[in-house]
Amino acid sequence: MAxxxxxxxxxxxxxxxxxxxxxxxxxxxxDEQLKHYGYDAKTDKANGPTGRTxxxxxxxxxxxxxxxxxxxKKTAATAPPAPPAESEAPAASPAE
Known part of the structure; x- marks a missing residue:
């Protein structure tokens, strides 16, 4: 189609x-624009707008x-939290 x-x-x-x-x-x-584009209503009457094709x-x-x-999703957040890890380093001795 042109x-x-x-x-x-x-x-x-x-x-x-x-x-x-x-x-x-x-x-x-x-109608003026149709004439500008070369449309002639008398000869193109059958080619008018139609519904869905x-x-x-x-x-x-x-x-x-x-x-x-x-x-x-099941995540670790649903399990009880693990207790904090205790350090294995010996406790600091009190200052003498």
């Missing part, structure tokens, strides 16, 4: 939205429930 065809398709979708909302002045402005795609998450919760 770039003009892409622009024409986008302008036709835009024009359709303006028509549905009753914005006649905006429809006229879009491709079927909707199912994603990996569709149809599944909520995500599973992961189990908490």
């Amino acid at each position: 770039s003009n065809d892409n622009m024409i398709a986008a302008l036709l979708r835009e024009r359709d939205g303006y028509e549905r909302r009753g914005l006649k002045d905006r429809v006229g402005q879009v 491709a079927p909707s795609q199912q994603t990996a998450d569709a149809g599944k429930g909520p995500a599973k919760k992961t189990a908490a």
